[in-house]
Amino acid sequence: MEVMELLARGAEAEVYRGEYLGKPAVIKIRPEKRYRHPSLDRLLRIRRTRIEASILIKAKRMGVPCPAVLDVWGDTIVMEEVRGTTLASVLEGGESPVGVDELGRVVAKLHAAGIVHNDLTPLNVIFGEGERVCLIDFGLARYSRSVEDRAVDLHVFEQSVTGLAPSAAPEVISTFFSSYSREAPDAASVLSRVEDIRRRGRYKRGQAKRG
Amino acid sequence: MISLGIESTAHTAGVGIVDSDGRIMANVSSAIRSDLGGFRPGEAAEHHSRVIPDLVREALREAGLTFGEVDLVAFSRGPGMGQPLQVGALAARALALRGGKPLVGVNHPIAHIEIGRLATGADDPLVVYVAGGNTQILVEEGGRVRVLGETLDIGLGNAQEKLGRKLGLGFPAGPKLDSIEGEWVDLPYTVKGMDMAFSGLVTEAERRIRQGVRPEDVAWSFVEVAFSMLVEVTERALAATGRGEVLIVGGVGASPRLREKMEIMCEERGAELRVTPPELCRDNGAMVAWAGILALAQFGETEVGESRVLPDWRVDELEWRFLRKDELRALLEGRSRRG
Ligand SMILES: Nc1ncnc2c1ncn2[C@@H]1O[C@H](COP(=O)(O)OP(=O)(O)O)[C@@H](O)[C@H]1O
Numbered sequence: 043m044e045v046m047e048l049l050a051r052g053a054e055a056e057v058y059r060g061e062y063l064g065k066p067a068v069i070k071i072r073p074e075k076r077y078r079h080p081s082l083d084r085l086l087r088i089r090r091t092r093i094e095a096s097i098l099i100k101a102k103r104m105g106v107p108c109p110a111v112l113d114v115w116g117d118t119i120v121m122e123e124v125r126g127t128t129l130a131s132v133l134e135g136g137e138s139p140v141g142v143d144e145l146g147r148v149v150a151k152l153h154a155a156g157i158v159h160n161d162l163t164p165l166n167v168i169f170g171e172g173e174r175v176c177l178i179d180f181g182l183a184r185y186s187r188s189v190e191d192r193a194v195d196l197h198v199f200e201q202s203v204t205g206l207a208p209s210a211a212p213e214v215i216s217t218f219f220s221s222y223s224r225e226a227p228d229a230a231s232v233l234s235r236v237e238d239i240r241r242r243g244r245y246k247r248g249q250a251k252r253g
Numbered sequence: 254m255i256s257l258g259i260e261s262t263a264h265t266a267g268v269g270i271v272d273s274d275g276r277i278m279a280n281v282s283s284a285i286r287s288d289l290g291g292f293r294p295g296e297a298a299e300h301h302s303r304v305i306p307d308l309v310r311e312a313l314r315e316a317g318l319t320f321g322e323v324d325l326v327a328f329s330r331g332p333g334m335g336q337p338l339q340v341g342a343l344a345a346r347a348l349a350l351r352g353g354k355p356l357v358g359v360n361h362p363i364a365h366i367e368i369g370r371l372a373t374g375a376d377d378p379l380v381v382y383v384a385g386g387n388t389q390i391l392v393e394e395g396g397r398v399r400v401l402g403e404t405l406d407i408g409l410g411n412a413q414e415k416l417g418r419k420l421g422l423g424f425p426a427g428p429k430l431d432s433i434e435g436e437w438v439d440l441p442y443t444v445k446g447m448d449m450a451f452s453g454l455v456t457e458a459e460r461r462i463r464q465g466v467r468p469e470d471v472a473w474s475f476v477e478v479a480f481s482m483l484v485e486v487t488e489r490a491l492a493a494t495g496r497g498e499v500l501i502v503g504g505v506g507a508s509p510r511l512r513e514k515m516e517i518m519c520e521e522r523g524a525e526l527r528v529t530p531p532e533l534c535r536d537n538g539a540m541v542a543w544a545g546i547l548a549l550a551q552f553g554e555t556e557v558g559e560s561r562v563l564p565d566w567r568v569d570e571l572e573w574r575f576l577r578k579d580e581l582r583a584l585l586e587g588r589s590r591r592g
Contacts, residue, residue, distance in 0.1 A: 051492075054488075077517040078484075081439075082439075085439070160446065165492070165493055182445060194405065198447070201402070201403075202446060205392060208394055208395035239405070242405075
């Protein structure tokens with residue numbers, strides 16, 4: 043593995059562009075976080091790296107567009123580079139994103155494969171050529187078919203898009219939700235659970251507040 | 254302009270007096286005592302209605318003012334517990350009507366944020382609001398305070414109190430938990446996007462204690478995990494928004510251990526950390542008085558007939574902008590010219 047340049051510094055990882063066995067690749071490393079106790083930190087970094095690799099492999103096999111894993115060790119994954127722009131930078135540029143429709147289908151397919159992403163923010167969606175959509179950053183993902191876990195995926199998406207790009211949000215969210223619900227298993231229960239999660243926020247703050 | 258604010262959303266009744274230059278002239282409070290931990294809303298309401306009249310007198314004395322010199326009466330409208338909220342609202346309405354002064358209802362989380370901005374000079378920060386029932390990562394965007402992430406179940410402060418009760422620490426347990434030293438015990442760590450969850454952590458911590466793991470080890474690790482989760486989602490939100498400042502507000506913000514962790518993260522990210530002083534972190538009247546001035550400047554007074562309390566009022570349900578001092582001055586001048 044030959045490392046060439048820093049591509050991005052995410053919230054938890056450093057992502058470099060490089061070469062692996064003579065082919066272009068990206069290398070994702072989860073460095074230490076000094077604010078956490080070393081035992082907790084090591085556990086999280088290793089566990090998330092392992093889970094990310096394992097779920098990327100499974101998701102790819104199930105036809106979910108995501109980077110192919112080339113190698114993994116310790117806190118490091120080598121994977122295929124995805125070319126394109128994150129949904130976050132599209133929204134930041136004020137453009138109305140094409141491909142949100144496709145994103146809904148991709149998330150539906152992910153859920154149908156028994157996987158929840160758990161970090162479905164605009165930073166983790168890459169739009170490529172045409173309407174191609176790719177999901178990245180599976181460190182918090184889980185194997186789960188529960189309605190609650192699926193609803194949390196949609197909730198995280200809705201909340202982060204609304205917070206980061208409030209003016210584009212209503213359209214992005216409604217397009218996403220409607221294409222998701224056309225294809226996802228148990229879509230009706232998942233959507234009504236999303237509603238519950240919103241209401242829960244309201245209820246707990248009203249009832250159980252203690253300063 | 255001088256504002257008197259009344260806080261009564263939960264266990265604390267507070268009265269504060271602040272002027273439109275942001276000078277805190279008085280800030281007095283009384284919290285319901287509950288040695289067993291927890292309290293009923295009815296008890297809090299009873300406590301508040303007993304102490305608020307005295308707190309108003311005490312605050313005026315501390316500020317060296319008569320009630321006639323006060324220009325507006327602000328109160329916490331929500332979110333919070335219905336009965337205690339009613340008591341504060343009732344007192345505020347009575348004062349406003351008696352003095353012929355404008356009444357202004359304010360959102361409690363907004364009041365926490367704005368007193369934090371005032372006290373620390375934070376301009377357009379990423380806000381970490383961490384209290385009993387509330388744990389949220391917030392940012393002002395497009396004329397509203399947006400929730401980027403929050404707890405999916407209970408607030409971090411309530412999680413501390415639940416475990417504290419189990420350990421017999423009494424209320425509030427947060428500061429005591431903070432200073433317990435122990436060894437690392439593996440406990441569940443739940444972060445999803447910029448959201449977090451604490452009740453699984455409490456349940457597992459309680460189970461470990463029942464299993465005979467040393468309580469101090471469980472307590473220390475519990476705080477370690479809970480605060481690490483909060484710092485992690487804050488870092489995620491910093492990366493997502495590109496904001497350069499983090500402002501901590503709310504009762505749990507007084508914790509030195511939380512501050513230490515946030516400081517390490519901010520330093521590594523190149524962000525400024527601003528922490529609200531402890532006396533302004535906990536629920537207090539000064540924050541309500543100050544937010545009252547900001548609300549009056551932006552939106553005008555709350556008609557008495559329209560001033561019912563809003564126990565479920567989420568911070569992202571109202572319009573709100575982070576004003577600079579000069580913008581505030583201009584708005585207030587415009588308002589006084591219009592009479
Ligand atoms: N396979 C990839 N191809 C191209 N860019 C990538 C790839 N993986 C990550 N990135 C870039 O690196 C950034 C951070 O990576 P990510 O896996 O999301 O880590 P973090 O959890 O730290 O955000 C992404 O937002 C994206 O811009």
